[in-house]
Amino acid sequence: MRTNQQSLRIALFAPRGRMGQAIARAVADDDGFAIADDHGDVLIDFSAPEALRASLDRAVSAGVPLLVGTTGLDEGHDSLIAEAAKIVPVLKAPNTSLGVALLTDLVERAARVLDGSGWDVEIVEAHHAKKADAPSGTALHLGAAIERGRGEDAKEEVGRYGTGLQRETGSIGYAAVRGGTVAGDHEVMFLGRDERLILSHRAETRTIFARGALAAARFLHGKPPGLYTMRDVIDAA
Numbered sequence: 344m345r346t347n348q349q350s351l352r353i354a355l356f357a358p359r360g361r362m363g364q365a366i367a368r369a370v371a372d373d374d375g376f377a378i379a380d381d382h383g384d385v386l387i388d389f390s391a392p393e394a395l396r397a398s399l400d401r402a403v404s405a406g407v408p409l410l411v412g413t414t415g416l417d418e419g420h421d422s423l424i425a426e427a428a429k430i431v432p433v434l435k436a437p438n439t440s441l442g443v444a445l446l447t448d449l450v451e452r453a454a455r456v457l458d459g460s461g462w463d464v465e466i467v468e469a470h471h472a473k474k475a476d477a478p479s480g481t482a483l484h485l486g487a488a489i490e491r492g493r494g495e496d497a498k499e500e501v502g503r504y505g506t507g508l509q510r511e512t513g514s515i516g517y518a519a520v521r522g523g524t525v526a527g528d529h530e531v532m533f534l535g536r537d538e539r540l541i542l543s544h545r546a547e548t549r550t551i552f553a554r555g556a557l558a559a560a561r562f563l564h565g566k567p568p569g570l571y572t573m574r575d576v577i578d579a580a
């Protein structure tokens with residue numbers, strides 16, 4: 344393990360997972376970080392929804408910031424996160440890629456500009472065969488950006504199969520492709536009359552999520568308690 348006085352010490356909640364290992368490799372490649380054997384300066388959790396309460400408890404009892412990268416979280420989990428964020432800084436990011444953080448901004452703006460002019464929105468994502476949740480956390484996060492852009496909630500249309508499935512005006516459709524080793528593709532399709540606007544992101548390897556997680560950890564260190572997002576990270580860069 345490489346350490347120096349300036350290294351930010353990263354504690355991994357789930358070190359054996361694919362993302363835990365990817366973050367450990369990113370730390371090994373960067374003198375600015377070290378893996379902590381104890382509580383560390385920042386705790387990073389990429390695990391599973393059922394583990395969230397334990398990672399929040401660990402961050403709060405150690406008094407350290409927490410990055411939550413886990414997806415498949417529901418409103419109950421969001422409430423737990425909001426409670427913990429009153430005590431320590433918490434950054435919830437269903438995608439820690441800096442490219443997706445920017446894509447989210449672009450999608451919100453596109454939805455705002457195209458709102459009211461008859462554009463349908465469909466989100467298509469592709470991931471590796473071992474992914475547990477669908478639609479991906481990122482797809483739902485991009486859907487939320489569309490709702491913010493439009494200024495209203497949208498009905499979700501997921502998993503079409505059968506007949507009589509004409510799409511409802513204003514809804515957001517989600518399609519999930521699973522297979523192989525795909526690190527993570529997201530495509531937001533704005534489908535208009537005689538034209539299509541497609542905004543997309545391709546993760547070529549998991550390393551981008553790991554590097555983004557370290558950028559988020561660096562951002563969180565020394566911040567006051569509160570709830571943060573990757574937008575805060577790119578805005579601060």
Ligand SMILES: NC(=O)C1=CN([C@@H]2O[C@H](COP(=O)(O)OP(=O)(O)OC[C@H]3O[C@@H](n4cnc5c(N)ncnc54)[C@H](OP(=O)(O)O)[C@@H]3O)[C@@H](O)[C@H]2O)C=CC1
Pocket residue numbers: 356357358359360361362363389390391392393394397411412413414415436437438439440476480552
């Ligand atoms: N925000 C982002 O940019 C990204 C988010 N993700 C998300 O991160 C999460 C993890 O993904 P990935 O690393 O691929 O998954 P893996 O299945 O490879 O790893 C999951 C890890 O979580 C641990 N775990 C599972 N359940 C519990 C529990 N109840 N208590 C403690 N630890 C637990 C597992 O422990 P054990 O080894 O003991 O089984 C394992 O180490 C997923 O939700 C995924 O969608 C993934 C990539 C990027």
Ligand SMILES: O=C(O)C1=N[C@H](C(=O)O)C[C@H](O)C1
Pocket residue numbers: 414437438470474475478479480481482526527528
């Ligand atoms: O499980 C994954 O692998 C990924 N999960 C995240 C998600 O659900 O959006 C982020 C990334 O796409 C990879």
